[in-house]
Amino acid sequence: MQKHRVGIYPLRKPMSDPRLSTHLAETTPCPPARETGRAAQTASSASPALSHPGEADLLARVRDGDHLAFAQIYSLHKRRIYSLCLRMVGNVSEAEDLTQEAFLQLHRKIASFRGDSAFSTWLHRLTINVVLMNLRKKGLSLLSMDEAMEPAPQGTPGRSFGALDLTLTGSIDRMALERAVKDLPAGYRIVFVLHDIEGYGHPEIASMLDCSIGNSKSQLHKARLKLRDALRSCSRKEARR
Amino acid sequence: MTEDTKCLNPKSLTCDQFQTRLPELIGSEENLTAHPHLHQCPICGALLADLVSITQAAHMLFPIAEPSESVWVQIESAIEEEKGCLDPEDEEK
Numbered sequence: 001m002q003k004h005r006v007g008i009y010p011l012r013k014p015m016s017d018p019r020l021s022t023h024l025a026e027t028t029p030c031p032p033a034r035e036t037g038r039a040a041q042t043a044s045s046a047s048p049a050l051s052h053p054g055e056a057d058l059l060a061r062v063r064d065g066d067h068l069a070f071a072q073i074y075s076l077h078k079r080r081i082y083s084l085c086l087r088m089v090g091n092v093s094e095a096e097d098l099t100q101e102a103f104l105q106l107h108r109k110i111a112s113f114r115g116d117s118a119f120s121t122w123l124h125r126l127t128i129n130v131v132l133m134n135l136r137k138k139g140l141s142l143l144s145m146d147e148a149m150e151p152a153p154q155g156t157p158g159r160s161f162g163a164l165d166l167t168l169t170g171s172i173d174r175m176a177l178e179r180a181v182k183d184l185p186a187g188y189r190i191v192f193v194l195h196d197i198e199g200y201g202h203p204e205i206a207s208m209l210d211c212s213i214g215n216s217k218s219q220l221h222k223a224r225l226k227l228r229d230a231l232r233s234c235s236r237k238e239a240r241r
Numbered sequence: 242m243t244e245d246t247k248c249l250n251p252k253s254l255t256c257d258q259f260q261t262r263l264p265e266l267i268g269s270e271e272n273l274t275a276h277p278h279l280h281q282c283p284i285c286g287a288l289l290a291d292l293v294s295i296t297q298a299a300h301m302l303f304p305i306a307e308p309s310e311s312v313w314v315q316i317e318s319a320i321e322e323e324k325g326c327l328d329p330e331d332e333e334k
Contacts, residue, residue: 067320074313082308096312103316104323172298181302196299221264221292228291 052076055119062110074103077120081127087193088131090182098134102127128194128208135186172231180230188223195220254278259285267292 055076061069081102085095105126113122181189194200194208195216202216209216254262259278266273267289273279279286 071313074316078312079305079307082312083303083305086306087303096308099308100312100315100319104319107316107320172294174298174301177295177298178302181299192299196296197302217264221267224292224295227295228288231291231295 059110059113059119062107070107073106077123078103080120081123084124084127084198085131087181087197088128088190089135090189094134098127098131101134102130105130124198125208132190132208135190173234176231176234177227180227180234183230184223184226188219188226191216191219192223192227196224256282256285260288263289263292267296 055073058069058072058076062073078099082095082099085098085102086092089095089098102123106123109126113119181192184192190209191205194205195202200208202213202220205216206213254277256278259276259282266276273289279289
């Protein structure tokens with residue numbers, strides 16, 4: 001594992017200075033950028049490489065080993081990075097471990113950030129790689145042949161019901177859908193989260209997962225079908241009550 | 242008309258064929274609601290409507306959350322540990 005020397009600075013609770021909190025308050029996430037990917041959308045903003053005012057200075061200080069600056073970078077990005085991890089793994093404890101690992105990777109690799117893309121994009125991608133690496137280490141095949149080759153949930157889903165009154169009719173229970181996403185097999189969940197929630201396009205996902213674009217599309221479709229089945233099952237249970 | 246051509250004719254698609262092509266169709270620029278198969282098949286229309294609803298609802302899932310404070314404590318601790326491993330002279334001081 002590559003390690004870099006770290007400067008000696010007092011360790012403080014991040015964002016302890018309220019002036020900095022106000023100045024560098026984390027913004028709400030960008031809306032999904034659909035096929036172009038949120039990362040690409042961020043990179044095309046007015047300031048090509050930086051997402052927050054003052055971030056260039058902070059990053060330069062982090063490169064010089066300024067721990068306080070690193071703490072501020074953490075405060076700026078922790079929520080978005082943690083939320084990304086949580087969506088991808090669906091487990092609080094694991095998401096916190098992965099958030100920790102992502103920021104440690106950031107600390108080690110900050111020198112390799114050249115500003116070619118937005119910092120938030122770079123960090124977002126770094127985090128996704130950390131999560132994917134972790135899932136692979138655990139032996140989870142992100143695009144296992146079993147999942148990829150299995151028939152669509154419940155055979156041909158469109159004809160698994162005969163009455164149209166069982167459609168979701170657009171009124172989807174957000175909590176039920178979140179539960180269903182968490183319950184998806186890892187391979188489906190990752191593609192669904194990256195595409196439908198994070199806004200990455202299939203070419204980017206295929207590159208991240210080292211699979212074909214067609215495979216990415218297929219996994220996404222199967223994920224949506226599984227979610228639909230889960231939601232309909234949930235609706236039926238509600239209807240029986 | 243060859244079998245292949247027949248399969249690609251939207252009007253003559255069976256439900257199986259339409260649903261097999263859905264992953265490709267949904268990601269395309271094509272206006273699926275105008276797809277000829279849907280004019281004659283309410284079941285596939287309902288399937289498509291559900292998938293679209295799920296995709297739209299996905300944008301509102303998992304609002305931004307805050308990690309616990311222990312995450313930062315552990316990061317600091319790990320950085321200190323790495324510093325120690327990398328710089329034994331500092332430890333001696």
